[in-house]
Amino acid sequence: MQREKLKQAAQIIKNENIDMWLTLVRESAMNNDPVLPIISSVDFTALSAVMVTKDGRSAVLAGNNDAEGIRQTGIYDKIIVYGDDFRHALADMLDKNHVSTLAVNYSIEDVASDGLSHGLFLLLQDVIEISASKPKLISAEVIISKLRGIKSQTEKKLLIQSIETAEKIFQDARGFIREGVTEKQIHEFFTARTKHYGVLPSWQASQCPGVMLGPQSVPGHNAPTEITACKGDVMDIDFGVLQNGYCSDLQRTYYILGDGEDRACEEVQRAFDTLKEAIKRTKEYMKPGVTGEEADAAARSYVVSQGYPSWNYALGHQVGRMAHDGGMVLAPKKSHNKSRVEQPMEEGMVFTLEPGIATSRGYVGLEEMVYITRNGAEFLSTPQQEIYLLASDSPEHQG
Amino acid sequence: MQREKLKQAAQIIKNENIDMWLTLVRESAMNNDPVLPIISSVDFTALSAVMVTKDGRSAVLAGNNDAEGIRQTGIYDKIIVYGDDFRHALADMLDKNHVSTLAVNYSIEDVASDGLSHGLFLLLQDVIEISASKPKLISAEVIISKLRGIKSQTEKKLLIQSIETAEKIFQDARGFIREGVTEKQIHEFFTARTKHYGVLPSWQASQCPGVMLGPQSVPGHNAPTEITACKGDVMDIDFGVLQNGYCSDLQRTYYILGDGEDRACEEVQRAFDTLKEAIKRTKEYMKPGVTGEEADAAARSYVVSQGYPSWNYALGHQVGRMAHDGGMVLAPKKSHNKSRVEQPMEEGMVFTLEPGIATSRGYVGLEEMVYITRNGAEFLSTPQQEIYLLASDSPEHQG
Structure with a gap:
């Protein structure tokens, strides 16, 4: 089910000409992004990024304690484990994928598209600051609205x-x-x-x-x-x-x-x-x-x-x-x-x-x-x- | 239990010299603030604000469909129902309570204190803009960390x-x-x-x-x-x-x-x-x-x-x-x-x-x-x- 939905998401991203859709979470059992059950079947216990790129591929940047559980689900094309420095690892992902338009989960009006917490938004600003590509942030509302709807x-x-x-x-x-x-x-x-x-x-x-x-x-x-x-x-x-x-x-x-x-x-x-x-x-x-x-x-x-x-x-x-x-x-x-x-x-x-x-x-x-x-x-x-x-x-x- | 925890929160707020602690939510069954189960026993289905002020009182600004369910819980000192315009209703609450320091739930490091979504943060910026008191926003991490811990x-x-x-x-x-x-x-x-x-x-x-x-x-x-x-x-x-x-x-x-x-x-x-x-x-x-x-x-x-x-x-x-x-x-x-x-x-x-x-x-x-x-x-x-x-x-x- 989640793999199907990720394929659907990749198609939407391509149509909308978005380079990457990023879902940023941590300890998701406590503070969930409402889109997460659609694109993951496990809870994350550390800072993690679920990424879909317009070439149709999905990847997760995960903490070492979570990696095996994520691999077991078979949902993602790639799992990358970061060490101590999540910010630089994520900045590297943005740069390697040449991301200039990055969709993230915030919306003033639609609760289902507003899973990014303000604290993680601030962290993401740090990541963009240290990235070379310095992508433009846009709301993922159009992706999530279609994906759920x-x-x-x-x-x-x-x-x-x-x-x-x-x-x-x-x-x-x-x-x-x-x-x-x-x-x-x-x-x-x-x-x-x-x-x-x-x-x-x-x-x-x-x-x-x-x-x-x-x-x-x-x-x-x-x-x-x-x-x-x-x-x-x-x-x-x-x-x-x-x-x-x-x-x-x-x-x-x-x-x-x-x-x-x-x-x-x-x-x-x-x-x-x-x-x-x-x-x-x-x-x-x-x-x-x-x-x-x-x-x-x-x-x-x-x-x-x-x-x-x-x-x-x-x-x-x-x-x-x-x-x-x-x-x-x-x-x-x-x-x-x-x-x-x-x-x-x-x-x-x-x-x-x-x-x-x-x-x-x-x-x-x-x-x-x-x-x-x-x-x-x-x-x-x-x-x-x-x-x-x-x-x-x-x-x-x-x- | 929630009423006890709200009293504890009021004491922390007073000690920290914060005028108001605001938890801003909407459709909380879909997108929960992790602190909500500690201060509420119902889900909200519309934009809502749970407020604790340093005089020890608690209040909820709620949609008309939720108000009776909230009243039934007996948790809050006051329930205020807003009509169509949540922003002005919340700005009024800030002004009436002379709020100059407003603690809200965001934190880069602590997931338990990071329940405010980025979309609702943007909405809150609008509210502050139209308020007369124009309170300074601070992180509620110190409140939530003690309240949970x-x-x-x-x-x-x-x-x-x-x-x-x-x-x-x-x-x-x-x-x-x-x-x-x-x-x-x-x-x-x-x-x-x-x-x-x-x-x-x-x-x-x-x-x-x-x-x-x-x-x-x-x-x-x-x-x-x-x-x-x-x-x-x-x-x-x-x-x-x-x-x-x-x-x-x-x-x-x-x-x-x-x-x-x-x-x-x-x-x-x-x-x-x-x-x-x-x-x-x-x-x-x-x-x-x-x-x-x-x-x-x-x-x-x-x-x-x-x-x-x-x-x-x-x-x-x-x-x-x-x-x-x-x-x-x-x-x-x-x-x-x-x-x-x-x-x-x-x-x-x-x-x-x-x-x-x-x-x-x-x-x-x-x-x-x-x-x-x-x-x-x-x-x-x-x-x-x-x-x-x-x-x-x-x-x-x-x-």
Whole structure:
């Protein structure tokens, strides 16, 4: 997997006319560069440099204690062990490779491309000072954004597996949720099913799933509470699993039927239908070349046109090894995200679409995952078509 | 725990006459600051600032989606939610607190104090530009180094638990290792016992334990191989567990008896005795005020005086939430570690002592853990006094 990704990186570097991409790390178990798991399968315990050059070759400059472990992985074309002086050893590498444009992992806007610590940036300045080639530093954002964003067929399959497992657990929950259960109990149920399927939660366990039950619950990233399901409550569950290194991230809407009800109340139903339609329209609009800002506007303008307020977060984000996988994002332009929303989508990218509407019965949320094809977009998840109705007196409404 | 550590941080800040300590993060599940688990129990999903001021108060500037989850933790005195403009919100915080000296997490030498990414450093420069107070930036290395290094009594107890569990597993292995077992089988045995005790490996699972068996095995951080235990082989096992958030890191020496042997061969025995004596002498030398360079020299000069070469790595490192816990280190001074080896040790710090000697029968290594008291040092581990002798034809030599 890492060797494949390094080949992909070399191709991107060549296309972008960059001489070398350098990932500089040390004691990576403590302070990781988020791109490292994509290009290495071991932790480094000393100052180390992972290099990809535009001739398609990869190399690691490593401490002597790490060298054998790196060699065992078989990932890199070359492993060079330095003695006491990392700075001169790295300067030599820059000079030998005639590097005049050097891409390193920093970005003001994209966390996934911002793995270089400021201390190591200062060290790198020393290295450039003593090098003969004195390369120009540029951000590796364009490399990392494509490398993480554009999924191989293997990666796409792994994402679908992870989605299918999460969808099974959402279905399992229909047999458990009923009047009287608390947010905490629902969280425990999902946690037990996650273990049952031998997978991990897609993000921080205490907040995965996020359970937003009824009008008292606070939307967003927080832990479940003692809030109890009552007749007429709507509930949004935000959940995903990490399976074989890849994540899913979905939201599903459940409704506790009131006495005599055989469908959700009109207010909730209309909100759900609006979200479903917004996702459908946006998915039909998405294709290579569409920017994140444009995709966000497509969904947001539809929801607002139906008389609802605009939600105060992004329409969607990429998914991969992390639930929020960095790079391009589907959101309105703000001071801090310009490069992330102006980027055009490309074939092979995977996004969530997750608009939401607050109602008097609770928060209604829907989140689907889509894959960008050559000419359009396709759902990776199976879109929720109907609210999951739950009878207040039985595990599931049979109507 | 985090609230206690924030109080400790406030005290350090006051003593150092720093106005504010700022930890700047975003999407911390992807790109973590290594100090974050010490001062937060949740992941952040948006740009966030954790602040400690010299009046002893803590605050978080958080995105609206994270605020409720942060409030639930009860860790901070104040939570401020910003809208769209993080930069101005943070500049306001600096101005309101009259901050003229601002400590942030960067360090060329200490990875544990270098959690600020270069992209966020650039963003912080913008914030300072728009602030009225225009604070001077300094490295938070002095804060983080003390915060991580000086253990509370609770932390000391947790470290001892973690050591005791690792020691049990080292003892269990004496009933398993014999002539004919491979490095991989030994690794599997330790992995199974680690699971049995309900704990995790102290570092990367594939290299924990590190097994260095016989003269062919490569010392350092690498995965076990098919190398098989033969009569007369000496073996070093480098292992520790992560239990309740705290790590152990120890090395033990085993010897496969040859035909007719009832003790290790003289070459191995003499190397072992030399290491044991070096550790004992160094432990007796250590006390508050001794520098890392001095402690390293105490052990190294003794081993060299016995006719052995100097080993090419540090004598020891600190241990805490990580097996290599950053900050002060016991090592010879080099171009990249000046601030880390010139620092004096303080009461409450925990170090490994791990010299090693290569012999014709394999690598002999010993690693103990010591705690710095007011007047000296005490062992947290139970020092290995004798080589663990293993009969070649039975699980353990009974002599």
